Amino acid sequence: MPKLLLEHATVVTLNEEDEILPDASLAIDDGTLVGVGHIPEDFMADERYDLAGLVVMPGLYNAHTHAAMTFARGYAEDLPLDRWFNERIWRLESALSADMVYWGTLLAIIEMIRGGVVGFADHYFYMHEVAKAVQESGMRANLAWAVFGSEAQEVGISIPETISFVKQYDGAASGRLRALFGPHSPYQCPDTFLARTAAVAVRENIGIHIHAAETAEQVQTSLDTYDMSPIEFLAHRGLFETHTLVAHAIHANDVDLAILANKRVNVVVCPSTHMKYGMGVARVPEMVASGINVALGTDGAGSNTALNMWREMRLAVLMQRQAHGDAELLPGCAPLHMAGPHGAQALNFHSSGALIPDNTADLIVVDTSAPHFAPTHNLAASLVWCTEPADVRDVMVAGTWLMRDRNLLTVDESRVVKGFTAALESMLAAQQSQFRHYDD
Amino acid sequence: MPKLLLEHATVVTLNEEDEILPDASLAIDDGTLVGVGHIPEDFMADERYDLAGLVVMPGLYNAHTHAAMTFARGYAEDLPLDRWFNERIWRLESALSADMVYWGTLLAIIEMIRGGVVGFADHYFYMHEVAKAVQESGMRANLAWAVFGSEAQEVGISIPETISFVKQYDGAASGRLRALFGPHSPYQCPDTFLARTAAVAVRENIGIHIHAAETAEQVQTSLDTYDMSPIEFLAHRGLFETHTLVAHAIHANDVDLAILANKRVNVVVCPSTHMKYGMGVARVPEMVASGINVALGTDGAGSNTALNMWREMRLAVLMQRQAHGDAELLPGCAPLHMAGPHGAQALNFHSSGALIPDNTADLIVVDTSAPHFAPTHNLAASLVWCTEPADVRDVMVAGTWLMRDRNLLTVDESRVVKGFTAALESMLAAQQSQFRHYDD
Numbered sequence: 101m102p103k104l105l106l107e108h109a110t111v112v113t114l115n116e117e118d119e120i121l122p123d124a125s126l127a128i129d130d131g132t133l134v135g136v137g138h139i140p141e142d143f144m145a146d147e148r149y150d151l152a153g154l155v156v157m158p159g160l161y162n163a164h165t166h167a168a169m170t171f172a173r174g175y176a177e178d179l180p181l182d183r184w185f186n187e188r189i190w191r192l193e194s195a196l197s198a199d200m201v202y203w204g205t206l207l208a209i210i211e212m213i214r215g216g217v218v219g220f221a222d223h224y225f226y227m228h229e230v231a232k233a234v235q236e237s238g239m240r241a242n243l244a245w246a247v248f249g250s251e252a253q254e255v256g257i258s259i260p261e262t263i264s265f266v267k268q269y270d271g272a273a274s275g276r277l278r279a280l281f282g283p284h285s286p287y288q289c290p291d292t293f294l295a296r297t298a299a300v301a302v303r304e305n306i307g308i309h310i311h312a313a314e315t316a317e318q319v320q321t322s323l324d325t326y327d328m329s330p331i332e333f334l335a336h337r338g339l340f341e342t343h344t345l346v347a348h349a350i351h352a353n354d355v356d357l358a359i360l361a362n363k364r365v366n367v368v369v370c371p372s373t374h375m376k377y378g379m380g381v382a383r384v385p386e387m388v389a390s391g392i393n394v395a396l397g398t399d400g401a402g403s404n405t406a407l408n409m410w411r412e413m414r415l416a417v418l419m420q421r422q423a424h425g426d427a428e429l430l431p432g433c434a435p436l437h438m439a440g441p442h443g444a445q446a447l448n449f450h451s452s453g454a455l456i457p458d459n460t461a462d463l464i465v466v467d468t469s470a471p472h473f474a475p476t477h478n479l480a481a482s483l484v485w486c487t488e489p490a491d492v493r494d495v496m497v498a499g500t501w502l503m504r505d506r507n508l509l510t511v512d513e514s515r516v517v518k519g520f521t522a523a524l525e526s527m528l529a530a531q532q533s534q535f536r537h538y539d540d
Numbered sequence: 541m542p543k544l545l546l547e548h549a550t551v552v553t554l555n556e557e558d559e560i561l562p563d564a565s566l567a568i569d570d571g572t573l574v575g576v577g578h579i580p581e582d583f584m585a586d587e588r589y590d591l592a593g594l595v596v597m598p599g600l601y602n603a604h605t606h607a608a609m610t611f612a613r614g615y616a617e618d619l620p621l622d623r624w625f626n627e628r629i630w631r632l633e634s635a636l637s638a639d640m641v642y643w644g645t646l647l648a649i650i651e652m653i654r655g656g657v658v659g660f661a662d663h664y665f666y667m668h669e670v671a672k673a674v675q676e677s678g679m680r681a682n683l684a685w686a687v688f689g690s691e692a693q694e695v696g697i698s699i700p701e702t703i704s705f706v707k708q709y710d711g712a713a714s715g716r717l718r719a720l721f722g723p724h725s726p727y728q729c730p731d732t733f734l735a736r737t738a739a740v741a742v743r744e745n746i747g748i749h750i751h752a753a754e755t756a757e758q759v760q761t762s763l764d765t766y767d768m769s770p771i772e773f774l775a776h777r778g779l780f781e782t783h784t785l786v787a788h789a790i791h792a793n794d795v796d797l798a799i800l801a802n803k804r805v806n807v808v809v810c811p812s813t814h815m816k817y818g819m820g821v822a823r824v825p826e827m828v829a830s831g832i833n834v835a836l837g838t839d840g841a842g843s844n845t846a847l848n849m850w851r852e853m854r855l856a857v858l859m860q861r862q863a864h865g866d867a868e869l870l871p872g873c874a875p876l877h878m879a880g881p882h883g884a885q886a887l888n889f890h891s892s893g894a895l896i897p898d899n900t901a902d903l904i905v906v907d908t909s910a911p912h913f914a915p916t917h918n919l920a921a922s923l924v925w926c927t928e929p930a931d932v933r934d935v936m937v938a939g940t941w942l943m944r945d946r947n948l949l950t951v952d953e954s955r956v957v958k959g960f961t962a963a964l965e966s967m968l969a970a971q972q973s974q975f976r977h978y979d980d
Contacts, residue, residue, distance in 0.1 A: 170914065170915075171915065172917075173913075173914070173915060173917065173922075173926070174915075174916065174917040174918040174921040174922050174925070174926075175917040175918070177871070177872075177918055177921040177925075178867065178868055178871035178872060178921075179867060179868070180866075180867045180868065181867065184867070207911055207914060210911045211911050211912045214911070214912070215912075372858070374862075375858040375859075375861055375862045376857070376858060376861055376867065377861070377867040378861040378862060378864060378865035378866050378867045378869075379865075380865065381862065404925075405921060405922075405925035405926060406912060406925055406926055407912070408912075408928075411854075414851075415858065417816070418812070418815040418816060418855065418859075419815075419858075419862055421815055421816055421817070421818040422814075422815045422818060422821065422859055422862060422863070423862070424818060425818035425819075425820065426620075426818050427618065427619060427620045427621065427624070427816065427817040427818045428618055428619070428620065429818075431617070431618035432617075432618060471647055471650045471651050471654070471953060471956070471957065472651045472654070472655075472846060472847070472848075472929070473613075474610065474613070474647060474957060474960065474961075475610075475611065475613060475614075475960075475961070475964055476614065477612075477613065477614040477615040478614040478615070478617055481614040481617040481618075481845060482613075482614050482845075485614070485617075485844075485845035485846055486613070486614075486845060486846055488848075488928050488929060488930060489912070489928060489930075490928060490929075490930035513911060516911070517911065517914060520914065520915075521914075521915070524915055
């Protein structure tokens with residue numbers, strides 16, 4: 101790989117001191133940052149980039165999504181969560197194909213790259229297709245094959261199959277891919293299945309990505325069934341003994357927070373979904389105070405409608421301030437950390453995130469020269485509150501540019517739109533014929 | 541003015557039936573819509589525009605802002621409202637100049653046009669400068685000169701001066717300007733001043749734009765002082781007898797809602813500000829149910845940080861669904877109506893808003909072909925949840941294009957940025973010298 105030198109940028113490091121370096125350089129060798137501000141004397145760049153007047157900051161990590169679900173964007177709006185799923189989404193998903201997952205994921209990847217996302221944690225079906233899309237695009241991703249039960253379903257897979265999926269992809273694509281288990285949730289997976297998953301995960305050192313404590317009803321059902329909250333139950337069944345991502349965790353009680361902190365569980369909140377479906381407010385300030393790594397996710401386009409991490413950053417702040425009537429919650433760079441370094445951590449990429457030496461060169465260039473940024477009294481606030489996806493000029497993952505000057509370099513947009521449109525037409529036709537009788 | 545024919549567009553009318561017309565035409569004569577869908581047989585277009593594959597919808601009306609305050613963007617973040625004002629904003633505003641208001645407003649106008657805003661209700665100082673900026677830009681606006689007390693202050697004006705300001709501008713710029721009174725609020729204006737303002741407003745048929753019921757403390761103070769809520773007090777002093785815009789109205793009780801409905805007061809909620817400063821949740825669903833016209837505002841960039849009405853639409857929905865745990869609140873086109881036709885109504889432009897015959901041709905063209913819109917299962921949802929300012933391609937006010945293909949036609953962006961930067965430097969220097977002693 102060529103050695104790269106990015107020069108004269110304003111570098112927002114998101115290091116532990118939140119340092120912002122004016123007119124600074126970044127040296128990149130073999131996909132790794134070898135100099136941030138201070139460039140090693142013997143560093144000989146093959147390519148130099150003058151980024152005067154531009155901001156370089158860590159790329160964003162979308163720590164919980166169902167990328168392929170772009171096919172359901174706007175398909176089930178203004179419905180309570182149960183009707184959203186039962187009346188609309190699962191009926192559409194019953195006609196899901198590998199093809200739809202491949203094209204849907206690529207469409208999501210386009211939207212994410214264009215919005216400054218460098219990595220995502222995906223939780224879905226037909227994950228070989230997702231891996232293929234990720235590899236083609238040059239993105240970073242953490243892949244979980246969603247399983248709803250103890251036995252293989254039409255679109256799920258068995259534990260042995262999951263193990264071979266994980267072994268095939270964990271660490272693949274020069275380390276840009278991680279793979280782990282994806283048991284759906286304590287309410288969708290039987291007790292014994294979860295315990296088996298946990299045992300295998302510990303034995304094989306495989307991570308787990310799971311949903312939990314999304315609604316108050318789920319918590320009540322768990323209490324009624326097990327006399328334990330969903331978080332307590334998962335801990336008790338051993339699900340938190342490896343690298344774990346818990347999506348949502350909205351209705352966590354004090355004991356749950358202590359468990360999550362103690363077990364170093366990564367919690368991913370999805371503000372758009374939580375607000376849009378009136379699911380409740382995750383206890384983010386308390387989680388952060390407990391030392392829990394809290395990251396942000398867009399969730400799928402079927403609920404969120406968009407895959408825009410700038411929105412999620414802002415909503416993460418706004419929903420807490422609304423809920424607590426406190427204008428000082430999650431100030432300054434806090435949301436940038438949640439979307440950046442905390443996200444990398446949640447995705448189990450421990451050498452990604454902040455722009456510090458020895459981390460992977462996952463970064464974005466933001467053009468803050470547009471009038472909607474003027475003036476810049478406070479750069480962190482400008483980035484959080486003013487940036488729209490269109491302001492992201494360039495995106496780099498592990499030293500490779502995925503977008504330059506808003507042009508995608510690894511994905512052919514028109515090819516993807518064409519493939520996506522054809523796959524969606526097939527899925528809608530299949531779904532219609534399947535449910536014709538049912539609707540009569 | 542040339543007669544215009546816009547052809548082959550998907551027209552989102554926001555009429556009473558929320559009709560969406562595929563492959564439809566719009567005929568515009570002398571700034572007025574003379575045909576929507578059905579084009580009069582004798583209509584001879586001077587200019588024709590093929591808008592195949594594009595969406596035409598009503599422009600957005602920002603119904604409460606302090607446009608010039610772009611100068612304070614990011615200047616006072618992460619502070620409670622009282623400290624935001626007392627420690628930061630008023631100290632900056634103490635050095636305010638006519639020049640700063642002119643350039644700050646033009647900068648705001650650029651951001652607003654680029655985001656699809658066709659009109660705004662402004663509440664600020666040096667309003668001759670704002671009128672000048674609006675006239676140059678071709679926008680529509682409703683201007684209120686903010687007054688804090690009974691006597692003229694350095695940056696306020698007296699009632700007689702306000703009357704001549706209103707007479708000069710109300711109906712000016714071929715009807716694109718309206719002007720009215722801007723007493724700041726019941727908590728910043730003495731009782732007698734408000735009563736005098738109301739008396740003059742009724743006698744001269746002048747509207748009123750005022751802030752009220754922003755915080756629980758303000759309501760308590762009003763109850764302690766007058767034994768009336770701020771809304772009751774304003775009603776009692778006669779402030780609701782002409783066209784009235786009340787900004788915020790967060791802490792309105794049931795009696796207040798009945799008053800606002802009965803007096804046909806226009807309520808403007810500013811979701812970003814309400815959430816960011818933890819001010820509370822306006823009772824929008826109940827207001828709507830009471831028949832109150834509820835519009836949306838960005839408030840100033842000093843609090844919001846942005847002037848993006850797409851965000852305000854989404855936040856208006858999300859904040860209610862979060863507060864009430866109800867995913868069905870403000871569904872479908874509801875937020876589009878709040879930002880569009882309801883905004884025009886609040887600005888006292890009763891022949892603007894929906895795309896229906898005889899209304900002014902205030903419209904925007906949205907390009908929904910980008911991947912972040914695909915697929916379009918539900919166009920209203922796509923517009924609400926997917927649109928970013930950069931997706932607005934063209935903007936027209938009263939039959940005149942203000943933006944075409946993202947190029948501003950009435951405002952010179954580089955000239956404005958230059959003028960703004962110089963004015964801001966002068967203001968910061970003046971403010972620094974003024975407060976040097978104070979800070980010591």
